[in-house]
Amino acid sequence: MATKKFKVGFFVGCVGAGGRDGRVSQTLLDLSQQLQCQSIVSGDVSYQIRELIPFNNGASFRGVFAKIRTTDIPHIGSTGGEEREIDLDDDEGVIEKNHFLYYRQNELLVYQSNGNGSTVEAFGRYFSDILNHTTVFNAILKADAMRRMMSADLEPRTIELSVARPTNPDLYPNDDWSSELFGLMAGIDGFKARIKISAEGAGRSRGRLMDRAKRVAAALVNSGNANIARIKMAGVEQPIDLIADRVIAQVSVEMNGRYPVSDEMFRALGEAKNQLAEDLDAVLGGQNALD
Template identity: 30%
Template structure:
């Protein structure tokens, strides 16, 4: 498409990740879409901002679809850092905002109904924005009576199906030090938290670790699955492989995640229109629907 001057419009590419949404009340599954729809009816498109770590987060642009099949919105992060700006000539200075203002990063999302009363999260990723782990923390902090979590959807099967009846013999992973100094790991992700503390104390950039068991016909303890889920959901995990009983080769869980890419035309202000991003996320879901049906249709 061309703009009014006849030139090609600038575009930007985004990664898209897919998650199975869980929203439990007294260990009974409830609908996260219905919950947000009720909040929209009460408060409108913008929900309250809360502080997580050193940054504030907020849900904005909340919009239920006309048919009730999905609800879209943006998970907003208000950054407190002051980045440097400069030019190729070598001039540099700290960009300071006026009082009460912060740099705003928005991750657009769709929560969509799937088969068997399940729900998925289709999430537009960005380097400096809020991760889905922060999104679930926001929901849990604003509604402590329920428990929200988002688990990566894999190309082959769910983690539970992958591990069901099989002993986990080894977990190997690589964690990177975050570029953003305000990054806060999920409090439940103790392996990432401990790894980042070790990197801080040593000045390292990456840490590679492996946990395994030598005893025959035994596996790592039951809690290992939650550890693996946390690593898989962490934005700082660079590699994650598991070895299960009776498998010849380790399983590369990072390669198994369902992912996609979207390209969006930018407006004159250098940012895409929200309606274009949401439309692209809907199209992205359609491209990956066979993976969603495989997980939710069983």
């Protein structure tokens, strides 16, 4: 059987400021007890969690994050020139899926990348709508980068970003700064922007500014809109690269025609987490998963 390679990302779910407004794992447990998970509409696209199954007595979950598009449906065609419409009923659409595993211990998300599916930023917006509290999934950085990022002794001095504007406003990160930036780019018909933010002045105001800039940079990375996101810390020569320094994996999954076999995808996600247990333990403090 043919196989295909997929990227896998690792994230920590956080509901509200400092995670004080709930837990994603509890929301997943509640959703798993419903006949059908809630569908969230954003523009011409609907999002829904499907195939949600708890295991390990509710300590872990597997599921699919589905994006259903009902407009701008592509045609079926061939290189020979033949073309026809996809025959869909009025309440049907084209579905793209991202498989995921979620572990209550440390609120760890293992998320399959799918270029035609949903970013982890969209996954966060789904929970934000359900819970009425901003929910984000923060990418897990490698231990050395995380230590530099969190060190109280090191201040960020410059943040460098290169971002591409998505044509669909629904794909903007969930923060005012990003929306204003992309709005400005749209107003001048700009597609790509490269920005360098330097810290000036001193004291608490600079610290708050740069902390906010760090959050914006992380959101742009998680949304898939940034292809460069580097933070230069004072006194450290090597900048933190929010893209290259992430903990990621690549898995090979058996395909059923054009589609990955779901059980094999879930198995591969679990194996990726186990193979990177040392990297995850170094950041999360050990016992990151419940088998």
